[in-house]
Amino acid sequence: MPRVPNIKAAEKWVRQSEKRSLRNRDVKTRLKTLFKGSKTKADDPAVVTSVESQFDKAAQKGIIHPNKAARKKSRLAKAAVAARAAAASPKPAAAAKPARKKATAKKK
Numbered sequence: 214m215p216r217v218p219n220i221k222a223a224e225k226w227v228r229q230s231e232k233r234s235l236r237n238r239d240v241k242t243r244l245k246t247l248f249k250g251s252k253t254k255a256d257d258p259a260v261v262t263s264v265e266s267q268f269d270k271a272a273q274k275g276i277i278h279p280n281k282a283a284r285k286k287s288r289l290a291k292a293a294v295a296a297r298a299a300a301a302s303p304k305p306a307a308a309a310k311p312a313r314k315k316a317t318a319k320k321k
Contacts, residue, residue, distance in 0.1 A: 237276045244271060248285055255296035261289055 218224050244267060251264040265286045272282035 240271055240276050244268065244277070244285075248289065251289060252292045255289065255293040256300050258293070261293050264289060 218227060247264045247267060251260050254260045268277070268282040268285050271277045272279040
């Protein structure tokens with residue numbers, strides 16, 4: 214059973230809290246989606262910059278902790294460096310592995 218406020222202003226606080234929590238949840242969900250998508254497109258600097266900007270804005274508004282924003286930006290930058298390195302040096306073709314001989318166990 215939800216608590217019903219018995220102060221007129223408290224009714225407004227409840228409405229405001231519901232709006233804020235919904236808005237914050239939407240922002241957090243969007244940030245998670247952006248982060249996952251940008252890790253796959255980490256070789257594009259424009260994508261990385263825009264996602265970092267979104268994390269900064271969310272931290273500035275108090276939706277996420279500033280350290281969380283910094284951690285996510287760091288991981289995104291690390292993924293970008295790895296993506297650029299992978300794009301710069303293509304992988305050599307895999308050499309054919311010699312077939313292994315199966316050991317035959319003699320049963321008596």
